Amino acid sequence: MDLKAESSNNQGSLQNQSHGQISHLAIDIGGSLIKLVYFSRSSDGSRDDDTNTPSKDRISISNGDSNVPLFEGRLRFAKFETSKIDDCIEFIRSKQLHLNGCWHHDSTLREKTIIKATGGGAFKFADLFKEKLGVSLDKEEEMECLVNGANFLLKTVQQEAFTYTDGRKEFVQIDHNDLFPYLLVNIGSGVSMIKVDGDRKFERVSGTSVGGGTFWGMGRLLTKCKSFDELLELSHQGNNRVVDMLVGDIYGGLDYSKIGLASTAIASSFGKAISEDKELEEYKPEDVTRSLLRMISNNIGQISYLNALRYGLKRIFFGGFFIRGHTYTMDTISVAVNFWSKGEARAMFLSHEGFLGALGAFTGYEKHDLEADQSVQRCSAKPSCIDGKLCGTLSSHLNEDENMECRICTS
Ligand SMILES: Nc1ncnc2c1ncn2[C@@H]1O[C@H](COP(=O)(O)OP(=O)(O)O)[C@@H](O)[C@H]1O
Numbered sequence: 151m152d153l154k155a156e157s158s159n160n161q162g163s164l165q166n167q168s169h170g171q172i173s174h175l176a177i178d179i180g181g182s183l184i185k186l187v188y189f190s191r192s193s194d195g196s197r198d199d200d201t202n203t204p205s206k207d208r209i210s211i212s213n214g215d216s217n218v219p220l221f222e223g224r225l226r227f228a229k230f231e232t233s234k235i236d237d238c239i240e241f242i243r244s245k246q247l248h249l250n251g252c253w254h255h256d257s258t259l260r261e262k263t264i265i266k267a268t269g270g271g272a273f274k275f276a277d278l279f280k281e282k283l284g285v286s287l288d289k290e291e292e293m294e295c296l297v298n299g300a301n302f303l304l305k306t307v308q309q310e311a312f313t314y315t316d317g318r319k320e321f322v323q324i325d326h327n328d329l330f331p332y333l334l335v336n337i338g339s340g341v342s343m344i345k346v347d348g349d350r351k352f353e354r355v356s357g358t359s360v361g362g363g364t365f366w367g368m369g370r371l372l373t374k375c376k377s378f379d380e381l382l383e384l385s386h387q388g389n390n391r392v393v394d395m396l397v398g399d400i401y402g403g404l405d406y407s408k409i410g411l412a413s414t415a416i417a418s419s420f421g422k423a424i425s426e427d428k429e430l431e432e433y434k435p436e437d438v439t440r441s442l443l444r445m446i447s448n449n450i451g452q453i454s455y456l457n458a459l460r461y462g463l464k465r466i467f468f469g470g471f472f473i474r475g476h477t478y479t480m481d482t483i484s485v486a487v488n489f490w491s492k493g494e495a496r497a498m499f500l501s502h503e504g505f506l507g508a509l510g511a512f513t514g515y516e517k518h519d520l521e522a523d524q525s526v527q528r529c530s531a532k533p534s535c536i537d538g539k540l541c542g543t544l545s546s547h548l549n550e551d552e553n554m555e556c557r558i559c560t561s
């Protein structure tokens with residue numbers, strides 16, 4: 151297949167864009183947030199139109215048969231609250247991302263643009279996308295997308311996984327030959343725990359409904375915070391000991407050494423509230439928030455560890471937007487895993503934490519390649535790294551808009 155020729159045939163539909171040429175939009179519509187990943191292609195082979203990105207900072211797309219780059223550009227990330235899905239649709243429309251999801255080669259089918267989509271919203275909002283943008287959502291299984299996204303990142307991005315202990319972030323070098331098995335814990339609105347044994351080899355072994363949605367929902371009710379970030383910021387300033395009942399509160403300031411509990415350990419989350427004659431308004435919102443965050447993070451850390459123990463897994467990777475790169479959250483989860491495993495298991499975090507599902511859906515474009523369907527051959531364009539054939543090193547950072555950008559450096 152001559153992908154270059156097809157690409158230039160397609161030029162017409164792309165010319166009107168004021169930014170780099172876009173292709174392969176994938177979307178993950180979760181209970182709380184919508185995540186988008188799309189590929190923005192350099193039109194002149196040297197620079198991204200809207201970014202001044204040096205030409206070495208590029209992701210390459212090959213036709214799957216070879217590693218010869220056909221397109222260069224970058225993967226872009228964006229997110230929206232699911233409750234503001236209209237803003238997301240407007241964003242897609244304004245950037246014309248929907249015109250370049252999976253574009254049919256066959257002119258009779260050109261009207262039928264398909265976008266790879268995952269998460270419950272791919273079902274819930276399919277009609278809305280059809281009605282507002284005229285696109286069909288090609289549904290990819292959510293757990294499969296999470297695993298594909300995690301495996302892709304762990305194999306491709308140099309500084310993707312890191313530990314967080316005692317306020318120190320330390321990147322972990324992943325040995326590709328020794329990646330499996332591991333436990334993937336995705337903390338979204340709810341929490342899924344997946345035992346990953348290889349590429350496309352996995353089993354969802356557990357989950358809990360006490361997750362990110364619980365923190366955001368309860369936090370909102372208890373503090374009247376208007377945004378998730380405000381809630382996180384508050385928790386940063388709080389002291390959970392004002393709200394939580396500690397072992398020392400029960401044991402007259404002493405440790406309960408016989409069962410290994412320090413006087414400072416939490417005996418009962420929110421437990422102090424029962425013994426004090428105080429109304430909610432008399433507690434500082436920052437203390438309540440801190441206690442809530444700690445309760446939820448501890449609980450997830452503990453259940454994760456128990457599942458790792460159940461299946462003999464030493465490594466636990468945490469993803470999902472609940473973590474939000476928040477140091478206190480990561481610290482609490484790390485301490486919980488370390489405490490319960492007596493130092494045997496390690497909590498690791500992912501730089502692209504919230505985009506696992508969307509990236510996994512993005513890699514789904516590969517499948518069309520395998521199906522070798524003439525009508526969808528254009529879909530066989532894919533980042534060569536997804537194929538496992540690395541062109542370079544993917545690096546990432548958070549930009550000011552908190553949209554993450556990641557690039558492949560071809561040096
Ligand atoms: N800007 C935000 N708005 C709402 N929730 C956020 C935000 N940033 C992080 N979160 C947290 O991330 C969770 C959603 O994580 P995510 O992985 O996107 O899951 P889902 O796929 O269920 O939407 C929310 O429940 C909340 O705890």
Ligand SMILES: CC(C)(COP(=O)(O)O)[C@@H](O)C(=O)NCCC(=O)O
Binds near residue numbers: 269338339357
């Ligand atoms: C149903 C879900 C897979 C949906 O994913 P999400 O939108 O929360 O990312 C997730 O919320 C979940 O795994 N909840 C926990 C359900 C349970 O195992 O009890």
